Amino acid sequence: MKLVHTVAELREEVAAAKAQGLTIGLVPTMGALHEGHASLIKAANMENDFVVVSVFVNPTQFGPNEDLDAYPRTLEADCKLAESMGANVVFAPAPKEMYPSEDATWVEVTGDITKVLCGRTRPIHFRGVTTVVTKLFNLAQPDRAYFGQKDAQQVEVLKRMVKDLFFNIQLRIMPIVREADGLAKSSRNTYLNEAERKAALVLSRSLKAAKEQYEAGERDAAKITAAVTASIKEESMSDIDYVEIYALPELKPVAAPMAGSNLLAVAVKFGTTRLIDNVVLEEK
């Protein structure tokens, strides 16, 4: 496996792979790789001849009071994990390499899809995501790109971007990977102290209960979100940002009664750490 830091080096690797007629899988990450990322790289390796993993803590998707500086950087361990999962190249550029100009060219998905849920408290977040993913798409020229369902809104936004801009790339969405006790894997879990870590289990617990409630026949979205909210509030350390249900795809307003496929998504702070989790509610 090769570790490269510059756009020029990545382009060389990609051109060589293309010249051999290899299919390319891209796994865009912010590093601090965990088993969730490992599942993406593994899938990319199974479905493509050549796998590029990007490790880039993208500054433009962080707000001014967010955790850009604190975000964990563990490149050496990331490279080991990526290699063990079958990556061919890790691309770890400096910010200046990805954003060479003073002013910027932005790629932005507009409309409610980027304004609801995380978009409400993180107004520039998705613009940063779609911009950096466009850059990575153009550099790696993948046949398939891999993202985790944990970032459910990001997934919907990227699907829209790919559709609107006609990227000739298949998005492959992999299921949430959880710890044995249910906590969704996240690079931000390392921020949690022991008490917060324990309190955070309420998220997966309450989403599981919501799924059971739905499967038992509940189709009133307000009743489901009320139950999840009440359950999360029982944890005194929790500070709810949102508990909401939107229709899939594209996060449209949920129907009454619920029909089709819907996303129940939560964002909750424990101490200074904001965690997200979600479950898809749909008829089997």
Next chain:
Amino acid sequence: MKLVHTVAELREEVAAAKAQGLTIGLVPTMGALHEGHASLIKAANMENDFVVVSVFVNPTQFGPNEDLDAYPRTLEADCKLAESMGANVVFAPAPKEMYPSEDATWVEVTGDITKVLCGRTRPIHFRGVTTVVTKLFNLAQPDRAYFGQKDAQQVEVLKRMVKDLFFNIQLRIMPIVREADGLAKSSRNTYLNEAERKAALVLSRSLKAAKEQYEAGERDAAKITAAVTASIKEESMSDIDYVEIYALPELKPVAAPMAGSNLLAVAVKFGTTRLIDNVVLEEK
């Protein structure tokens, strides 16, 4: 030559060309093709194995009071010209085909480069251009894309977009093609009545004089623009939008005294028709 109207058909043509290992040249146009476009298609044909010409009057680059509805549509003649210049495919989609979603995904180059010159009176114009060109790039996946120097600001904006978003595409910029009497070829020239057509010759005449003034040693940008402005104002039918000089690349403020390569650009209305023209002033 094939005429196709849908994204799916274009994708098929491009995939077939790629499968044969052909290089692809893209010539994005709004139709009403003239000899300027012909020179682009001819160049694309000389430098690539397979040439795609898009004919699409892109609604998102027109402001609410601009000439979207009046813009000339001459698809049959366009196809004949494209074929005679060596195009393999003409792609002429309906607006709904290019903009399938209600809300939009935008590609936007920010900063002064899109705010000066035409950007001042046409605030959404370049966002529309960069968005549609991104879509066309992703659909046609060209090795090279061809644009005319007549739209000098568009050229600088697209260069920036390609650089910032890492499109693996070479931009090929072709010189302005003029009528025998000097008028720059433009699809909008058909709007001019006889008197306006004659008055509009002041543009190329005054730009030529400016070039001579520069070549005679003048390096004061204000003196050059003053001379051009005065000359254009002698035509009573003219209504100046701008006469300005910016440094190339990227339309930075011009140095005093002028150095390097600079763009002298004009936009002037004759009757209801707004024409643009330009000349590059640089040391030989």
